[in-house]
Amino acid sequence: MSLKLYNTLTRTKEDFVPIDPANVRLYVCGPTVYDYAHIGNARPVIVFDVLFRLLRHVYGADHVTYVRNITDVDDKINARAVRDYPGVPPVEAIRTLTETTYGQFQADVAALGCLPPTFTPRATEHVATMVALIERLIARGYAYAAEGHALFHVPAMKAYGALARRSLDDMIAGARVDVAPYKRDPMDFVLWKPSSDDEPGWPSPWGRGRPGWHIECSAMSLDTLITPSGGGFQCDDPLKNTFDIHGGGIDLVFPHHENEIAQTSCALGTPRMANVWMHNGFLQVEGEKMSKSLGNFTTIRDLLADWPGEVLRLTMLRSHYHQPIDWTVRGMEESWRVLDDWYAVTADAGEGAVAPAVLDALADDLNTPKAIAELHGLKQQPAALAATLRMLGFLADTPAAWAARRPAADVDAAAVNALVAARLAARKAKNFAESDRLRDELAALGVTLKDGKDPATGEPVTTWEAKR
RNA sequence: GGCCACGUGGCGGAGUGGUUACGCAGCGGAUUGCAAAUCCGUCUACGGGGGUUCGAUUCCCUCCGUGGCCUCCA
Known part of the structure; x- marks a missing residue:
């Protein structure tokens, strides 16, 4: 089966060729754990879960490594910890906050039918690698230290901007940022910054401090996907210092992913870090941008109180991952009706095989709407329908448990x-x-x-x- | 301001240079004492304007609309 994926790096749909079919490697940017995840956060989790399942189906369950990180060091976390745990020592408050929030996230995404990734590294457990990466970047002339900071010097990298497809001139022309005085160039970004005594900090050659936003993903992908496969600091082979697929929301293309590429490729001497870059589109709620000021900030947890996780999952997959999606109650109602039908049809289904037509649709850049259309065509083949739905993360309930999910009138x-x-x-x-x-x-x-x-x-x- | 996506029938949503997916709703029929449920059938579309072409919803230009990014937001 030939798998095609749209690659943001080349802006084309390409045949997917794994570096090592015995170990296909996927990295997806995970949550920053300071509050309940919202329904927009659920989109990449669900989309890349489907990709994970498809890759496992194609290459074998033991031949795919899926990493979704946990960002547990971040200024928003610090601020929230101070707010929510007054009087508690900051380090302890932060640990409590991040552990609690991650527990909530795990429960939410499990309810959405997502498999646990192979690894879920925490940023704070990879600080040593971040420091080593920054030291390497400085040693190779791509970064410099200034006033307790370490900064990546963007003009030192010729290919900078290749992912986002924007030139340095464009970026400077559109820049609306205050340029810190210690920057050599306005585009330079922070790799390491100093911490005050009540902020989380680690010792480093540049003083006690904490990592910038982008370096964590370079460090965690290095530790979990590159070094174990023979790449890393001791290796200058570009092929070994690259993994297969990197995913995340479309908003991360710039600057986050662009900067990840800059860090990893300059430190390890690889041109592209990951071969395929996949980005899911954004989500609106009832036709409006989701924001706290509009009062339509919808958490996964809130939705799960009224809707089964599989309803949310199907609603998400009814749009192609690249398209914008308008999240509506009407859409969830329709998904629920469809799932009722599928549960009824498959109630007594025996063992079946995953339908090739559905796999073909998924293999075409994860065309889940097409896959769902094919599922509708399987109503006369309940066993195949059931097997395919399970492969996609549905039908986790028994028919009775499913029926019981609909809030029932209280009757005698x-x-x-x-x-x-x-x-x-x-x-x-x-x-x-x-x-x-x-x-x-x-x-x-x-x-x-x-x-x-x-x-x-x-x-x-x-x-x-x-x-x- | 700079850069980039997207705009399909009542609704959701694929796809394609020429045979108008699929689902929800609606309508018609079968079934039913009548309904519900189920099954079968069925209508409605490709933002506006130019251009390329024998032919465009599909390619190009432009306008309008929606959304995203431009230092920490999926």
């Missing part, structure tokens, strides 16, 4: 059963006025009836369920 089952029996008797006696009256009465209680016939005897039978 014995009373309902009595009314249903009375109606059945009335129908048998052809007293339809009475049977319709009983049906209306049940409807008023929030009970929906399903009439049918016993397949063996032909006797009329009625089942019911409570709707919300």
Whole structure:
């Protein structure tokens, strides 16, 4: 099967060729853990989970390494820790905040049907590698120390801007940043910055401080994906200092990913860091940009209170990952209806194989809307439908558990059963006025009836369920 | 201001230089005492204007609209 992926680096859809088919390596930028993740954060998590599952299917479950980092050092974290844990020593407050928040994140994404990545490194556990990377960059003339900072000197790198496709002139022309006096060039970015006593800090050749934003991903991908495969500081082989796929939100293209590339490629002598760069599009809520001021800042946790995780997952995958998506209640309702149908169709399904048509759609740059269309075509093949849905991270519930997820009206089952029996008797006696009256009465209680016939005897039978 | 995406039927959403996916809703039929559920069938589209072409929703230009990035936001 040939897998095609759109590569931001080349702006084209390319055939995916792993560096080592026995170990396909994927890195995705993970959460900064200071608050509940919002529904926009869920998009890359779900999209790259589908990619992870597809890669595992194609190359084998043991031949894919998926890394999603945890950013647990960040100024927003520091600020939140001070706010939420007054009186607690900062280091302790930060640890409590990041551990708590990451626990929430893990629970949220598990509910969304996402597999755990192979590794989930924390930035704070890779500071030594960050320091080593910065030292290497300084030694090779790509970075310099100034006033307790270490900075990457952008003009030292010829290819800078290749991912974002913008020239230095463009960036300077559009610059709206205050240029710190210790910068040699306005575009230079921070690799390391000094910490005050109540901020998290680590010893370094430039004094006690903490990493800049971008260096952590260079360090964690190096430690988890490059060094274990024979690359790293002791290796100048560009092929060994590159991994396969790097993913994240479209907003990370610049400056985050551009700077990651600058750091890793200049430190390790590799031209591109990762062969394929994938970026998911943004999400709006009910047609508006999601923001706290508009009051439509929607967390995954809030949505999970009212909607099954699989509903959120399907809603996310009904749009191609590259397209913008408008997140609406109507969209979630439609997803729920579709999943109800799939759960019903697959209730008694046996063992089946994953449908090739769905795999083909996924192999075409993760065309999940096309894949879903193909799923609709599998209703006559319940076993294949079930196997394919499971491969995509659906059907984790039993049919009964799924049905129970819909908030039901609070009804007295014995009373309902009595009314249903009375109606059945009335129908048998052809007293339809009475049977319709009983049906209306049940409807008023929030009970929906399903009439049918016993397949063996032909006797009329009625089942019911409570709707919300 | 600079750079970059996107704009498909009532709604969601693929795709393609010429046979108008798929889903939800709607409508029609089967079924039903009547309904519900189910099954079958079915209507509606490619932002505006130019251009290339035998032919464009699909390629090019332009305008309009929406959104993103421009130092720490998926």
